[in-house]
Amino acid sequence: MTVQLTHLLGMDGVDRETITAILDLADHFKRVNQRKVKKVPALRGVMVLNFFVEASTRTRTSFEIAEKRLSADTLNFSASTSSLSKGETLVDTARTLQAMAPDIVVVRHQGAGVPLLLTRSIDAAIVNAGDGWHEHPTQALLDMLTMREHKGRLAGLRVAIVGDITHSRVARSNIYALVTMGAEVSVAGPRTMVPPALEELGVRVHHRIEPAIEGADVVMMLRIQKERMAGGLYPDDREYFRYFGLTRERLRLAASDAIVMHPGPMNRGVEIAPEVADGEHAVILEQVANGVAVRMAVLYLVAGGGREAVEA
């Protein structure tokens, strides 16, 4: 099978074949990552520019490791060191990035749609590392890689996504991709944090956690941000935990071999009980490890290496 990936802007519109190819390739890189020497020369001479305008430690680190293992030349262009804080326009910044002639730009930005806008002024492959509330495609891919490893499939898998959906790019990307792969997705969150047209995306919507996680093979908890309290979206952490927190008791509603996921960073005792976060169902650290493999696969594909690797 051959796949072509020009950019990775989101999971919306990415077909089943492409997702499968990325995950298969990630499996391959995961095996590489278990070797003593983890570095491969696949992206030697390829320049990857990490353009991170919004603060991010884990995603940026994960991309950097992926780039280094592929032997790419990497360069970091972050908000604190750039002139963005001085009011430069996005278009000017894009031109500056273009002048550095990168082959791949990995972008994290607080503005939804920025990766798409960058494709118009930068002649490089754009990889979205999170744009506002919109999408975070590599997170969805690493989540699916983790699910597939544990469950052996994605089609027909029962996945519950719980928390603040409205403001979650992780939720959007997972919903698009999981629905494409034929998973049955249930979503639960306070009505104030579930967007009105969510069912149009092919998911079941609940406003209590219990029906969403009942019989679930995967329970994905989202981070709740305290500033949502000020907007009147939920009363306080205590009530949130009481009605939407994942406790040991609630987890019994899910399948007996259910896995528990969280994109991090976690608020222990708010969306997830500490004993669940550290319990035998949790695969949260595996998600982190899979992040590197998935990002290697995506970088490899957008660099144009699709054919041989997937056939290998």
Next chain:
Amino acid sequence: MSAGRTWLVGGHLVDFERGIDGAGAVAVEGGRIVEVVLGPATPGPDDAVEELDGAWLVAGMTDLRCALREPGYEEKETVSSGLRAAAAGGFTQVCATPDTQPVVDRAAVVAEVLALAKDARAARLLPVGAATLGLRHETLAPVGELHASGCVALSTGEHPVGSAGFMRRLLEYADGFGLTVLTAPAEPTMTGICDEGTWSTRLGLPETPAAAEAIAVSRDLLLAELTGARLHLQRLSTAAAVELVRQAKARGVPVTCDVTPHHLHLGASALATYDPNLKVRPPLRSEADRRALREALADGTVDAVASDHQPQHLEDKSQEFERAATGMSSVETALSLVLALVAEGELTRARAMALLSTGPRRVLGLGGGGLTVGEAADLTAIDPGHTWIPSAGTLLSRGHNTPWLGQALRGRAILTMVGGDVVWRASGEEQAE
């Protein structure tokens, strides 16, 4: 100014109010209309003649909402560039919004703006005063002073008045001076930049529901009913809002309203491109809303189409959608977009022309106008088949922030006359293809 008569011949005269819709000619002298002929005309040997080749001739096209940006934001637009752009768009007069720097909240600023307009040799400028000092909506502007200095209406600017009690007093006080209050309704605690629904869900953009507009419209309609004061609601974007206006008009509330060309042509689905030129206030709405606006245009609920021209500097739009400036440069494309509705069979020619001429003049309570002897020779000749492409080369506005940039539009003003002077003439070469 020409010495003798000028005849505009071979046109198709349209005046909705007078029931004129047929071939004819108009003679102009001394800045006024001196003869209106239905059927063939016979100009005298010394008269100048403009052959209209079947173009429609309409009197007094008026834009109810046009930001000229001067004083204060000359990098976006000047009074001169804005009025020339308006003339190219076919408008013979525009209501200049008061959200300049300084705000048009005293006679001195009105005088400055009128002086700038005097030299423009383009569309006329109708000053609109700020309803409140600095548009801060804390204290009333000197409404009497603004009226005396030439303001034709008052406006609440980009953001409506939040307090119902204060809005009530504003309506009453303005009505005492015979001035209509223009307001663009939106509940200030429910703001967002994308219509709440499918597209805010998909695109992850901050949302505002259609109800945020309907809530504000309801309040303002009740206040208009309470006070009996004249109220004009601007750039309505939702089915709920026009339905509320329809009901209010039926029970005799003194209210009028307008919509923009872009809300008639574009829906929220267009935002999938995240094009900052599509960021407008209120946001582009659903297909159902768009259909309802078109129906309300045809059935008379909507009184006018106003361009809501908001030229922005390239830099203000060179940002991601969420940080980009709001508004569209639209005074030059408005006529083409209304003509597109005629071509699509959604509006009759007469109704379309009324929405751009007699409709807005009635909103302002301006007497006169129309294709009548003795009226000012403010005339627009429109060729519905003239195709043109908005571009940096063809637009006269300093703001090129339009999603129609580079796209062929059909129908344009080929000649605009203000006070008997030709202030715009479309050249044959610029016609596309």
